[in-house]
Amino acid sequence: MNTGITWRSIRLMVAASLMTAGAAMAAGGDDGALDLYMDTETKQIFAEPGPGRVGLGRFRPVDEHAANDAEGEGGEATVAAEPGDSALELTDESGEFSMAPGGRLHAQYSYQDDDLTRNGPPVDAASGTDIRRARFNMSGNLGEDFEYLTEFDFAGNDIAITDVFLVYTGFDPLEITLGHQKHAISMELQESSNDIMFTERSLLNALTDTLFDRAIGINAKGSGRDWSAQIGLYGDSAAPNDRDQESDEGHGLGSRLTYAPINDVGRVLHLGAYGGVREPADSGRINNESPAFNADITNFSNVALTDTGPIDAIDRATIAGLELAAVAGPWSLQGEYAEVGVSRDNGLPSLDFSGYYLQMGWVLTGESRRYKGSDGEFKRLQPRHAFSPDDGHWGAWELALRFDEHDLSDRDVIGGEQSRASLALNWYMNDYVRLMLDYNRILDVEDSPLRDIEGGQPDDLNVFTFRTQFAF
Incomplete structure (x- = not known):
């Protein structure tokens, strides 16, 4: 019927x-x-x-901690779906098994305005369109105390595992997660690509992502409304095409602490710290990736202004970082600083790299960024009114400014230094659809492996990215 x-x-x-x-x-x-x-x-x-x-x-x-996320105008909590939650959930008669679909599509166009060379020959730092992410997931419950998530990415006409893990919640307030997951490192790295204010993460990501992105492991997390503490042990990432099956894999540890002494709707102060260590596989690869630190100009160009190239004889890499974030009504502030130490065998000297970012957001339509204290991270902005010209509603509009920098040069490894300023305009049409426009200005580059067409450092490069995003 x-x-x-x-x-x-x-x-x-x-x-x-x-x-x-x-x-x-x-x-x-x-x-x-x-x-x-x-x-x-x-x-x-x-x-x-x-x-x-x-x-x-x-x-x-509704979860007891959800009031901060779901509170509406006038300061009264409302029952609201979390942006990105599936609108359809299948449950068996007992209610102990459930299955809900989800997904995201990030389709974008990137443009950079300068011709580059590497030791004479031109470098194809091309402009064009690509599907940055095309992911589909299933999540739900497996009995009273077990939750699961499986997610795969189809971008680039290939299939890659992103998240595949099982969570046990029976030791409240402790959660045990086993499977392919992100390391417990960095606020920016932990936040979903659906939720960050810019189309790409900062230059700090050249350090955190290289060492501590997803891997197979076990993570223990305790949390409350205003805090989180987690530590995990990990092997390498699930990348069978890149794995050297004739050598032992690498391993790592990640830990993160967060606390929000102020955690109210539209009023947040976040403090965080993290640390980790990774040892490469016998093949020298780090988390199934080349032992190199770099930052591409755009995802489409796959060309890096700063690049250490593969670093030989890595024995161990460590990271330590600090986080600070705040929200005051429509205004938000977020920043991190981290240092990476690389020790090497064969008598080679140790290396030190560093990076940071500081970003500020202003929601022109008055909404506040949503913060979840039990995760120590920001969630996607939720517009007060969905886009509807007939009703005179235009969704939510957000301006964001970021300054970031990293230094990938030390001793005999000259990867270069780079500083950048980024300006973003985001239009949240409803809980599921967002349009994003980023402008990046490369302010200063030193010791880059690339040169501009006149043979100088590739300073003053302009980069534009436009993205259409939907997520459910």
Whole structure:
């Protein structure tokens, strides 16, 4: 029978029902869940089955920490879906198994305005379009205390594993995560690419991502409304095409602490620190990647202004970093500083690299960036009103400014130094669709492996990126 309603309208009706069914929800079972039913004629929501009622599934209360994320105008908490949550969840009769689809598409155009050379021959730092990310995932529950996520990326007409892990939540407030996951390192690296204010992460990412992106391992995390603490042990990433099967893999450790002494809606102060260590595989590869630190001009060009090239005889690499972030109404501030130490065998001297970023955001339409203290990170901005010209609503608009710098030169390794300023304009059309325009100005480059067409350092380079993003 065609009821003429959508999953979105069902969710809105369920939200309204939950607002008035708190007591029944608390008594709905050991896990606080409640089975809900809809009358096919009146479209009313009921907590008990009856004639003419169809089951909607098993629902749980809003997480106790979600008030900061879901609070609306006037400072009163509202029942709202988390941006990026799937609108469809399949649950078995017991409510212990669930499966919800999700995904993202980042389609973008990149342009840079200068011709570059490397020791004479031209370098093809091309402009053009690409699919930066095309990911699909499934997540849900496997029994009362187990959660899972599987996600694959199809960008570049290839299939790559991003996240595949199992989470055990039975040791509250401790979570144990086993599988392919991000290291417990860096606020910026931990934040989803769906949620960051710029199309690409900062120049600090040349250090954090190279050493501490995703890998197979086990991570233990404790958290509360205003804090998080985690530590993990990891092998190498799931990259079988790059793995040297005749040598032992590398391994690493990552840890991160965060605390928000101020954590209210539109008012946040975040403090964080992290540290980690990685040892390469016997083949010399680090996390199944070349032992090199670099930063591409754009994802499309795949050309780097700063690049150490492969570093020989790495014995161990360590990182230590500090985080600071704040929110005051529509204004936000976020920054990190980190240093990497690389020790080497064969009598070669140790190396020290560093990087930082400082960024500021201003939401022109008045919304605040959403912060989740139990993760110690920002979530995607949620517009107060979705884009609807007929209703006079234009979504949310955000301006962001960032200054970042890194130094990849030390002793006998000359990877270069680079500083950059970035300006972003983001249009959040609704909870799922965002348009992004970035302008990057390369301010100063030293010891770059590239030169401009006149033979000088590639300073004053202009780079533009436009992205259409949807995520659910």
